[in-house]
Amino acid sequence: MNTNPDLEIFYFDSPPFRLRFTDLPISGKFSTFIGPNCTRMDKSNECCSTHLIDGDGTFNAAGLDKFTKEVKLADCGLSYAVVAIMGPQSSGKSTLLNHLFGTNFREMDAYKGRTQTTRGVWMAHCVGIEPCTLVMDLEGTDGRERGEDDTAFEKQSALFALAVSDIVLINMWCHDIGREQAANKPLLKTVFQVLMRLFSPRKTTLMFVIRDKTRTPLEILEPLLREDIQKIWDSVPKPQVHKETPISEFFNVEVVALSSYEEKEEQFKEQVANLRQRFFHSIAPGGLAGDRRGVVPASGFSFSLQHIWKVIKENKDLDLPAHKVMVATVRCEEIANEKFSSFIANEDWQQLEQAVQSHPVPGFGRKLTSLLDVCLSEYDSDATYFDEGVRSSKRQLLEEKLLQLVHPAYQFMLGHIRSGTFNKFKEAFATALNEGKGFAVTARDCTKFFMSQFEKASVADTHDKLASNSEFVDVEINQANWDSSRVREKLQRDIDAHIAEVRAAKLSELTSKYETKLNEALSGPIESLLEGASDDTWPAIRKLLRRETETAVTEFSSALSGFEMDDVTKSKKLSKLEDHARGIVEAKAREEAGRVLIRMKERFLKLFSQDSDSMPRVWTGKEDIRAITKTARSSSLKLLSVMAAIRLDDDADAIENTLSLALVEPPKSGTSTNRSISGDPLASSTWEEVPSSKTLLTPVQCKSLWRQFTNETEYTVTQAFAAQEASRRNNNWLPPPWAIVAIVLLGFNEFMTLLRNPLYLGIIFIAFLVVKALWVQLDISNEFRNGALPGILSISTKILPTVMNLLRKLAEEGHRAANSNSQHNSPFLAKNSTNDQSHMSSVASSDVTSSENGTEYSSPSVHDKAQ
Numbered sequence: 001m002n003t004n005p006d007l008e009i010f011y012f013d014s015p016p017f018r019l020r021f022t023d024l025p026i027s028g029k030f031s032t033f034i035g036p037n038c039t040r041m042d043k044s045n046e047c048c049s050t051h052l053i054d055g056d057g058t059f060n061a062a063g064l065d066k067f068t069k070e071v072k073l074a075d076c077g078l079s080y081a082v083v084a085i086m087g088p089q090s091s092g093k094s095t096l097l098n099h100l101f102g103t104n105f106r107e108m109d110a111y112k113g114r115t116q117t118t119r120g121v122w123m124a125h126c127v128g129i130e131p132c133t134l135v136m137d138l139e140g141t142d143g144r145e146r147g148e149d150d151t152a153f154e155k156q157s158a159l160f161a162l163a164v165s166d167i168v169l170i171n172m173w174c175h176d177i178g179r180e181q182a183a184n185k186p187l188l189k190t191v192f193q194v195l196m197r198l199f200s201p202r203k204t205t206l207m208f209v210i211r212d213k214t215r216t217p218l219e220i221l222e223p224l225l226r227e228d229i230q231k232i233w234d235s236v237p238k239p240q241v242h243k244e245t246p247i248s249e250f251f252n253v254e255v256v257a258l259s260s261y262e263e264k265e266e267q268f269k270e271q272v273a274n275l276r277q278r279f280f281h282s283i284a285p286g287g288l289a290g291d292r293r294g295v296v297p298a299s300g301f302s303f304s305l306q307h308i309w310k311v312i313k314e315n316k317d318l319d320l321p322a323h324k325v326m327v328a329t330v331r332c333e334e335i336a337n338e339k340f341s342s343f344i345a346n347e348d349w350q351q352l353e354q355a356v357q358s359h360p361v362p363g364f365g366r367k368l369t370s371l372l373d374v375c376l377s378e379y380d381s382d383a384t385y386f387d388e389g390v391r392s393s394k395r396q397l398l399e400e401k402l403l404q405l406v407h408p409a410y411q412f413m414l415g416h417i418r419s420g421t422f423n424k425f426k427e428a429f430a431t432a433l434n435e436g437k438g439f440a441v442t443a444r445d446c447t448k449f450f451m452s453q454f455e456k457a458s459v460a461d462t463h464d465k466l467a468s469n470s471e472f473v474d475v476e477i478n479q480a481n482w483d484s485s486r487v488r489e490k491l492q493r494d495i496d497a498h499i500a501e502v503r504a505a506k507l508s509e510l511t512s513k514y515e516t517k518l519n520e521a522l523s524g525p526i527e528s529l530l531e532g533a534s535d536d537t538w539p540a541i542r543k544l545l546r547r548e549t550e551t552a553v554t555e556f557s558s559a560l561s562g563f564e565m566d567d568v569t570k571s572k573k574l575s576k577l578e579d580h581a582r583g584i585v586e587a588k589a590r591e592e593a594g595r596v597l598i599r600m601k602e603r604f605l606k607l608f609s610q611d612s613d614s615m616p617r618v619w620t621g622k623e624d625i626r627a628i629t630k631t632a633r634s635s636s637l638k639l640l641s642v643m644a645a646i647r648l649d650d651d652a653d654a655i656e657n658t659l660s661l662a663l664v665e666p667p668k669s670g671t672s673t674n675r676s677i678s679g680d681p682l683a684s685s686t687w688e689e690v691p692s693s694k695t696l697l698t699p700v701q702c703k704s705l706w707r708q709f710t711n712e713t714e715y716t717v718t719q720a721f722a723a724q725e726a727s728r729r730n731n732n733w734l735p736p737p738w739a740i741v742a743i744v745l746l747g748f749n750e751f752m753t754l755l756r757n758p759l760y761l762g763i764i765f766i767a768f769l770v771v772k773a774l775w776v777q778l779d780i781s782n783e784f785r786n787g788a789l790p791g792i793l794s795i796s797t798k799i800l801p802t803v804m805n806l807l808r809k810l811a812e813e814g815h816r817a818a819n820s821n822s823q824h825n826s827p828f829l830a831k832n833s834t835n836d837q838s839h840m841s842s843v844a845s846s847d848v849t850s851s852e853n854g855t856e857y858s859s860p861s862v863h864d865k866a867q
Contacts (some may be wrong), residue, residue, distance in 0.1 A: 035080070048070045048124065049124035049125070050066070050121060050123055051063060052121045052122060052136065052310065053120045055119035055120045055139070055157065057120075059306055059309050061302070061306055064305065066842060067123065068302055071125045073132065073298045073301060075563075076131065076132045078283075078295050079131040079132065079298075079302075080132040080133070080283075080298055081131060081132070081134070081282045082136070082164055083133060083165060083169065084136040084138060084161035084169070085097055085137060085171055086136060086138045086161055086170060086171070087138075087171030088173070089141065091171050091172070091211060092171065092261060093118070093136065093140065093278060094106060094117065094137055096169075097124075097135055099277050100275060100279075101127065101133065101135050101279070102126060103135055104127075105124060105128065115426060118138070118140065119137050119261060120139055121136055121157055121161075123137075123140055126279075130280060131281070131283055132298075133282070136161060136164075136165065137148065138161055139154070139157060145352065155191060158191045159191045160308060160312055163206060163308050163312070164304070166204065166205065166292075166295075167207060167288055169209050171209050171211060172211065173212055174210045174216070175214070176210050177221055177225065183230060188229075189232050196236065196238050203251065204252070204866070205253075205254060205289060206251050206252065206254065207256060207288075208254070208255045210255065210256065211261075212258075212259070212261075213257040213258060213260075218255065218257045221257070225255055226255070229253055258272065259271060272651075272752060277605060305543075328391065329394070330388050332395075333394055335383050335394075336379060336398040337400060338382075340375075340398060340402065343375045344374065346371060346375075348371060349371050349406075352364070352368065356409045356412045360417060363474065364409075364413050365474040365475050365476040368409070368410075368477050369477050371614075371866075372402055372477070372478075372479050373478075375402060376398070376399060376402075380395065381745070406477070407480075407482070410475060410477065411487075412477055413475045414484055416456065417454060417475065418487050418490065418494075421457075422450075424450060425447070425495055425498070426498060428450070429442065429498075429499075429649040430566060432446060432473050437562075438563075439506060440562065440564035443499045443503075450495070451488075451491070454488060473531065503563065507560075510559050511556075514552045514555065518552050518581045519534060522548055522584045523584060525544055526584075526588045527592065529544075530592045531592070532676050533599075534638065541648070542647075542648055545648065547579065549578055549581045556574065556577055560573065560574075565672040585649075585731060589696060593644075593696035596697065597709060599643075600705070601710050601712060603632070603635055603636050603639055604632045604635070607628070607631060608628055608632040608713075609634055617718050620724070620727050621724045622667050623720075623724070625720050625721060629717050630664075633710075633713075637656075637706070640702055640706065641656035641659050641699070645690045645694050645696055647694075653689050655687055658680075658699070659706075661681070662680070663702075663703070680703075682703040683703075684698070686699075706809070729784075774799070777805075777806070778799065780795065
């Protein structure tokens with residue numbers, strides 16, 4: 001018999017390996033602990049256990065490693081299962097495990113009182129169960145040793161069991177069903193919530209083991225437990241992805257009932273033996289261990305447990321405060337929520353919030369500070385008697401929520417001040433610029449002034465000012481320490497952007513102004529100079545460009561001084577203006593080069609068709625058409641050579657000589673061989689010593705233009721030659737001198753007859769007038785210009801109508817004279833006849849004189865007049 005109850009030794013009977021306590025007469029405390037890491041081993045039945053986590057939460061990594069080696073866990077691969085048990089302290093958890101799995105967990109000694117037996121978490125290897133099954137015995141919940149406030153380890157160990165176990169036995173007394181704390185409902189709720197957040201849930205079997213079953217049938221108790229578990233699951237906050245996930249996705253719920261171990265020991269052992277059979281092959285499909293989605297290979301089991309415990313220990317959601325603190329937390333939070341809701345419903349706040357969204361509110365900071373003070377004071381009054389730490393923390397949270405609520409209104413107010421300041425800045429800046437002040441100085445002064453105005457309105461201490469001016473616009477709130485620097489920076493950015501925009505617009509306006517002046521000063525004169533191309537054209541253009549550019553650059557430089565830009569930027573802008581002036585000249589030259597053929601023809605026609613007095617030429621036959629043509633073409637060639645390239649750099653070139661030798665001057669006999677050897681100097685796309693960027697017309701283009709020019713002006717030269725020939729024929733109407741001498745000698749008798757009889761002279765004179773009139777009317781000279789035969793045919797068709805027309809006019813004149821004065825018909829008729837004859841004679845004489853003077857181009861108009 002045992003003489004010292006403090007001495008214990010463990011031994012096993014025959015199967016089913018019942019663990020028993022035996023008192024031995026040995027002094028002192030003794031247990032079969034083997035090894036430095038508290039690993040307990042029974043060699044007779046190969047039961048091995050280790051203290052996995054001590055009561056302070058320290059993980060026994062070394063002991064776990066030794067334990068896994070002893071049970072050869074690494075050889076199991078995925079063929080192993082983990083079972084854990086949790087439940088109230090002194091509810092028989094260890095006793096159940098020892099009978100169920102043949103383990104050697106320490107059981108409570110009823111003769112010593114109901115005290116805590118298991119501290120922390122113990123792990124043991126099950127005896128005689130396949131596959132390899134590991135069992136964890138958790139410290140009991142709701143123990144007096146830890147007290148009311150130290151429940152964190154209970155939650156941590158329970159969460160640990162759910163995270164690593166395939167099967168979790170929840171040990172509970174039958175008479176605790178329907179209770180809240182005794183049935184571990186709050187514990188399960190907390191553990192479920194944290195489990196969903198910390199780990200990827202896997203399907204675990206929750207087996208509720210009802211101890212000391214009463215007369216109430218299991219068919220009634222099981223639905224109650226399942227309903228409680230479902231309620232716990234529904235009340236747990238879950239991640240968004242698992243909001244609608246049913247509990248069956250993560251947990252299999254099993255319910256078993258056992259009789260009382262003390263009152264019905266044999267029945268208890270029989271029921272445990274039946275239950276043990278369910279743990280054989282638990283990991284098989286449909287087995288008690290459920291699915292194996294999250295199983296860890298046995299070789300990584302030790303590391304997995306260490307990592308999971310570390311995560312659980314670092315999670316603060318499992319550390320719940322004491323009862324007094326919990327009450328203070330709940331009540332102060334309720335008071336804070338009430339005051340926050342009251343503040344939101346406050347009419348003064350609603351009006352202030354609505355008003356500030358549309359316009360700045362005078363005294364905004366003072367009004368909002370007063371509303372916040374009232375709300376916080378009411379909270380302080382209602383929460384006075386609660387824990388000071390909780391009260392202060394909840395007050396701080398309330399203040400933060402209130403400030404977060406009113407912060408948009410504060411931002412609106414700052415926005416109004418910023419926009420108002422910015423608008424005033426733009427007006428003042430535009431006014432100052434219109435007064436002619438320097439741009440940089442004006443921008444700097446206006447920016448400094450209005451930024452200081454914003455500072456006064458948004459940051460300055462407003463209380464002193466409010467005392468004297470109740471309409472002062474302020475945004476300072478005593479409870480907040482908000483920084484308006486971001487709004488200030490935005491105002492600064494807006495001002496800088498506006499200044500940059502106005503600066504760019506002003507610079508663009510100035511640049512455009514001087515570019516326009518240069519365009520007006522250069523375009524017209526350059527066009528005129530290029531139109532009258534000569535040897536002095538490009539020197540004159542260079543002189544004009546230099547003079548106008550220097551004037552514009554000087555004025556532009558003076559205008560830019562007000563912008564205080566750096567020398568490099570200023571030089572770039574001045575260079576750009578100079579380049580623009582040069583570009584105007586080049587653009588105008590290229591434009592004129594595109595019209596060079598028209599200009600060449602105009603110049604040729606002007607020089608060819610007008611004399612030195614700018615009067616139209618009359619081709620009388622005395623002009624040297626070839627010389628005139630050569631002169632006009634040489635002048636056109638000069639125009640072509642001037643327009644062939646841009647010569648703004650005063651570089652010499654041989655374009656004119658090349659064009660002259662190739663197009664105008666015929667090759668000399670001595671140079672024909674050399675030219676044939678050297679080839680065509682215009683058969684090229686570039687000029688010598690002239691870069692392609694300055695080339696307006698390439699040699700090939702010049703040759704093509706000259707060919708087109710000569711073809712289009714050839715007709716004008718041909719017409720001049722034809723006019724000279726016609727003029728010669730018209731002026732040679734007298735017979736040759738020998739014919740005149742023959743007429744005089746042979747017509748002497750007829751001449752004497754006319755002298756003796758003057759009537760013949762009158763008849764001859766009348767006939768001359770008639771013939772002269774017919775000559776004018778028929779325009780004989782023009783009719784014969786195209787040849788004798790066409791002239792005769794044309795005259796033959798027109799002579800009879802012309803004669804009849806003359807006779808009709810004579811008859812009409814005679815009839816009018818007879819009607820006007822019948823009494824003096826004879827004298828006046830004779831006189832009128834004489835006048836008519838004189839008139840016709842004068843007309844004919846005038847026509848002859850015109851013809852003799854060579855004005856042949858006037859004959860058509862005379863012909864029209866006669867008609």
